[in-house]
Every structure is written in structure tokens, then in C-alpha cells.
Amino acid sequence: MAESNKPLSGKIALVAGATRGAGRQIAVQLGAAGATVYATGRSTRGRRSEIDRPETIEETAELVTRAGGVGIGVPVDHLEPERVQALVERIDREQGRLDVLVNDIWGADSMIGWDQSVWQHSLTDGLRTLRLAIDTHLITSHYALPLLIRSPGGLVVEMGDGTREYNDSTYRLNAFYDLAKVAVTRLAFSQAHELREYGGTAVALTPGWLRSETMLDLFGVTEENWRDATDKQPHFVISESPAYVGRAVAALAADPDRARWSGQSVSSGQLARVYGFTDLDGSQPDAWRYIVEVQDLDRPADATGYR
DSSP: OOGGGOTTTTOEEEEESOSSHHHHHHHHHHHHTTOEEEEEESOOSSOOOTTOOSOOHHHHHHHHHHHTSEEEEEEOOTTOHHHHHHHHHHHHHHHSOOOEEEEOOOOOGGGOOTTOOTTTSOHHHHHHHHIIIIIHHHHHHHHHHHHHTTSTTOEEEEEOSSOHHHHHHSOOSSHHHHHHHHHHHHHHHHHHHHHGGGTOEEEEEEOSSBOOHHHHHHHTOOSTTGGGGGGTOGGGGGOBOHHHHHHHHHHHHHOTTGGGGTTOEEEHHHHHHHHOOOOTTSOOOOHHHHHHHTGGGTOOOOOTTTO
């Protein structure tokens, strides 16, 4: 790839929570733009996390390198402060800088009780959800931001589910999940305030209906024939591959005027319209506008005008 097509050459990124889904493709797309990417997660070839899926952090690192960057897979549980501290010290020792931090740690899907009130939901699972969704992000930022602010222009991306506008007006599954997702967008706002005097940017970013490995398995389809899933769930027609939000992060990181987004909550579809990138099929799905204007109004599934 020509150097002009690698706008992130020489840049160092940490994608926390990069084993699968959005995190994996964020790491890959940063690599495709030329970055060196430290990709972290708990699932390795030698040991799976409690999620018990086959994807590993070593595979993610290999995909980053194959895409044109330098992938470095590091097993880290981001609920363990000493491990996160050691990770950042390693990045400092090996690179001497950090340009992009993506907080994508999650891993709580199996703990979500759909439409269960706070008194019905498992308290253990609910509190674990909050720890995975919020504590991990705070721990990572606590240790990583002193390295990121050494040079102006650093970028922090807080990955969530739903824009601030949508989450502020919509009940999200249950009180624990709702709080987790609202907190992530607020965390981006807070970090934007704290980073401003250092020339840093923090943004909350959400994909749309994500065709993650887990979601594809749930519908019994692959990325190649994903449209077959619309037989079971017609609104899946608006779904997007993880590469789409990965390209959104790469576009933000390569934008010299990225500070215009600082403190904001944005979606992959919104950024695609600004930066011009597409999903793997060449489309530009605008999932959150579709969800508000079609899905939540129980209108017939039709992505015309939305991708």
C-alpha cells in the first residue's frame, strides 16, 4: 500500500478489548492505515475467558499485521489495575508514546436480563456488567492518559451502544445495561473536558446493529450470506460489519481536525457521511436514524434511503 494510503504510519494505538467484534476490526482498520496497534483481551490460544468463544487476541494481532500495520497482542484483564499499569509501561518502554486509546472493553452480553426490572435482575450479573462496562474503561484511562497527553493531538474513543441522544430518551433493556451505556458516553464527555488543555480529543462512538461473530452465529449466517438472517429478523437489513466502525475510528485518528468532535457522541453512519468511508459492501448504513424512524415505530423493514 502506498504511504499516502497509510495516514497513521508511525502512530501508536491501544485498542482495549480487541479480541472480537468491533474491537477486533477497530484494531485491524487502524493497522490498515499504518498504525502500530497493541490489542488486548482475555481470550488467548492457551486460555479462553468466561465468554468461551474461539476468537483470540493473538489472531487479532495477526490480522492487524496482515492488514498492513504492526499488531501486538497482549493478554490483559482490564479489571486488574496492575496488569493495565504494566501494559502502559510496556508501551512507553517500547514506543515512548501513545496516540490513540480505544476503550472497547465489554464482555457482558451473557449477563443481560432482557426487560427485567432492577429488582428482578440478578444483582451479581448486574453489578458485574457495570464493572466490565465502566470500571475497565476508567482503569485503562487512568493509566494510559498520562502517556497519551505527552504530545498534543491524542485521541480517546469510548465505544458504546447508542448515541447520547437516543439513550437519553430510550430505556435500554434494563437498569444495569441502561446505566452502563449512558455512563460510557458521559465518560467521553468528561475526558474531553480533561484533555482539552493538553490538545487531546475524546469521543463517544457507537456502531449500529453489529454483525459481530456472536451475532452471525446467533442467526446461523456468515458475513457472506448475512442477508439470509432477515428471514428471522427483517430489521437486520440495516446491520453493519465491524469493519465499518473500525473505519470510523481510523478516519477520526487520521483527521487533523478531529478536535471538532471532542465531547460528542457520534455513530459510524454519521461519520461515514462526513469522511466518505463505506462498509465492506460499499454501502453506508445509517442504523440509528433507521432505528428511530423505522424499527422503533414498528414500520416494515426497508433500508431504502438508510444505506
